[in-house]
Amino acid sequence: MQPSKHTTITYSNMNLVKILMLSKKMYLFQLSKFKEESIMELWYSECHTNNVKFSLKVKEHLFSSQSDFQKVDVLDTYEYGKLLTLDGLVMVTDKDEFVYHDMITHPAMAVNPNIKNVLVIGGGDGGTVRELMRYPSIQHVDMVEIDKMVVDASREFFPTISCELDNPKVNVLFEDGVKFVMDKNNFYDLILIDSTDPIGPGEGLFTTEFYNNCFNALTDEGILVNQNETPIYDEFFEVGISSNIKLKKMFPIVEVYQASIPTYPGGYWLFNFASKKYSPTKDLKEDEWNSLGLKTKYYNTKLHIGTFALPNYVKEKLENGNV
Numbered sequence: 001m002q003p004s005k006h007t008t009i010t011y012s013n014m015n016l017v018k019i020l021m022l023s024k025k026m027y028l029f030q031l032s033k034f035k036e037e038s039i040m041e042l043w044y045s046e047c048h049t050n051n052v053k054f055s056l057k058v059k060e061h062l063f064s065s066q067s068d069f070q071k072v073d074v075l076d077t078y079e080y081g082k083l084l085t086l087d088g089l090v091m092v093t094d095k096d097e098f099v100y101h102d103m104i105t106h107p108a109m110a111v112n113p114n115i116k117n118v119l120v121i122g123g124g125d126g127g128t129v130r131e132l133m134r135y136p137s138i139q140h141v142d143m144v145e146i147d148k149m150v151v152d153a154s155r156e157f158f159p160t161i162s163c164e165l166d167n168p169k170v171n172v173l174f175e176d177g178v179k180f181v182m183d184k185n186n187f188y189d190l191i192l193i194d195s196t197d198p199i200g201p202g203e204g205l206f207t208t209e210f211y212n213n214c215f216n217a218l219t220d221e222g223i224l225v226n227q228n229e230t231p232i233y234d235e236f237f238e239v240g241i242s243s244n245i246k247l248k249k250m251f252p253i254v255e256v257y258q259a260s261i262p263t264y265p266g267g268y269w270l271f272n273f274a275s276k277k278y279s280p281t282k283d284l285k286e287d288e289w290n291s292l293g294l295k296t297k298y299y300n301t302k303l304h305i306g307t308f309a310l311p312n313y314v315k316e317k318l319e320n321g322n323v
Contacts, residue, residue, distance in 0.1 A: 044075055044083065046090055048265040049233050054090070056080055056263075062157060067149035074157045080263060082157055084125060086150065090263045092125045097161055100227075101127035102299040103259040103307070104271060108190055108223045109135055110289040110304055111278045115189040116140070119217065121177035121205065123194035124150030126162030132192075133164040134294055141170045142188075144177040178204040184217035191218060193226035206239065208246045215250045215276075224274040228256060231314045232266025234323040240270055244318055247274045255280050256318060257307040259298070270314070281308050 042058035056077040063074040073085045081094025092100070105128055109115060116139045120128050124145035132141055143165070145151055151172065154162040165172055173180070177193075191214050195205040204210055205226075214224055224247070229240035248254045251274040261269045273280045286301040310318075317323055 105131035230266035
C-alpha cells in the first residue's frame with residue numbers, strides 16, 4: 001500500500017508503526033489502525049540503546065529483501081540521501097560515507113605508501129575499494145564479502161560508492177572472510193576489516209582465532225585496520241575493548257584512532273591500527289602521501305596525527321580494559 005500523505009509512519013528496527021498526531025498529543029498505533037485524516041510521514045529509526053534512537057525522515061523505501069544472511073534495505077532520506085541498512089542497522093549513507101571510507105583506508109596508506117597487495121573483508125558497498133584504487137602502487141585487492149545481495153544493491157543504488165568494484169585490480173569474492181584467511185600466509189601488506197557489528201554474519205570477525213589468521217596472512221611489514229565501535233555507549237565499547245586486547249596479544253604495535261560519523265551510534269567511531277612494524281604516528285610519510293595529490297573530503301595528514309590523540313575517558317577505558 002502506498003502511504004497516504006496524511007499519516008505518520010516510522011521505521012523502528014524496520015518494523016512499521018504509526019504515529020497519529022491529534023490535538024498536539026502523540027499516539028502510537030499499529031499500521032493496521034490507519035486514519036486517512038491524519039498526517040503521513042515516513043521515518044527510519046535505529047535503536048542505539050534501549051534509551052536512544054536515531055531517526056531519519058524518509059522519502060521512499062527503494063529496496064527490501066532477505067538474503068541468506070541478513071535483511072537488506074535501501075531507503076531514500078531527505079537529509080542523508082540514500083541509506084543502506086543491514087538487519088535494520090545503518091551501514092552507509094550518501095552524505096557521510098566519505099568519513100568512514102577515508103578513515104579506514106588512508107591512515108594506513110599514509111604510513112606505508114608502498115602497499116601493493118590488500119585484503120578487504122566485508123566492504124560490500126565498495127567504498128573502501130574505491131579509496132584503495134586511488135593509489136597507483138596497489139597492484140591487487142581481494143574483497144571478500146559474504147553477502148552478494150549487499151554488493152548487488154550497492155551497485156544499483158550507490159554507483160558513486162561501488163564504482164571501482166569492476167576495476168581489473170580488484171577481485172570480488174563472495175565467501176566467508178573468516179574461512180578465507182585460514183590458509184593465507186605472508187601475502188597481504190594490508191588487511192582492512194570493513195565489517196558489521198559482531199552479530200550475525202560479522203560475529204566471527206572479532207575472534208582471537210580470526211585475528212591470528214589475519215596476522216599470519218600479513219607480510220612482515222603488514223598492517224591491519226578494523227572498525228572498533230563507539231566509546232559513547234558501554235555495550236558497544238565492550239566489544240571495542242575486547243578487540244583491542246586481542247590484537248595487542250599478537251601485534252607489537254596497536255593504537256586506536258577516531259572519526260566523527262554522524263549516522264553511526266554516538267556519532268563518534270573508533271578504529272584499531274595494528275602493525276607488525278610501523279607506528280601510525282612516528283612513521284607517517286606526510287610529504288610522500290601529500291605528493292600523490294589525492295583530494296579527500298575528510299582525511300589529511302595534519303588530521304592524521306590528531307586522530308590518534310584520544311580523549312582521556314577513552315584512553316582510560318582502553319588502558320583499564322573495561323568500560
